[in-house]
Amino acid sequence: MSIEKIVYQGDPGSYSYEAMLEFFGDNITFENKDFFPDVFEDVSKGNAKYGIIPFENSTTGGVYEVFDLLNTYENCYIVGEICVEINHNLMSIKDAKIQDITTVYSHPQALDQCKQYIRKMNFHEMPYRNTATSAKAVSEMNNKSCAAIANKMAANFYNLEILDSKINNYINNITKFIIITNNLTFDKNSNKISLILITSHSPGALYEALGCLAKNNINMMKLESRPIKNIPWQYSFYLDLEGNLEDENIKKAFNELSITCKKFKVLGNYIAY
């Protein structure tokens, strides 16, 4: 029997690690990767069955590197999503006091989500690949002036003390993680569809594309754009819709979209969290 390995970015104790355990349970085989493209590469080649990756935060918005990777890796598809409440903590080595801290290490998303606190405390910021990786580094540096911003779980993993908690700008701070695999799978319960569209660069092209959805009574839940690399000021559009690929109105609309758009990729059909 083949082992269905799951890959995530960062170190054990990261938010991605926590999301993986919450989505898949703890009876799993997994491996960590240094960077987001490494996760896509492993999933695309079938070295791992699933990847789990942060996609959007309720306060700071989309993780645009991941949007771009979904566009680049043509055979990677979304098969699920999970939302995790993010409560950031300031942590350092035992005996360090909050007054000792001058430098904070963390993932850029976490630094962003705690910007107001970091300014108030006048900390110097050091971006790191991942929150858990920064906790591990602070533990190894063994320097009372250094702290990490990370998960409670990371403090336990790397033997750090929590000096302050709930330091995010907004109490309601939720990150959506997506689960990717290398084929488009869905079932009758899948009720959310993600898409990438590139329209022609002509008057009314986006209006026409959105018209295909309106005419077929399809509810759009999200619309975002990303620059097309190497073609300045032209954009790919990312959409979330309500529906199932077997629905007649979806089939009709997608047929029209595939004719009117320059690129049309279904990113996945899965259960909305």
Ligand SMILES: O=C(O)C(=O)Cc1ccccc1
């Ligand atoms: O660095 C991590 O732990 C991640 O999984 C990325 C991240 C960072 C901040 C909030 C949510 C996810």
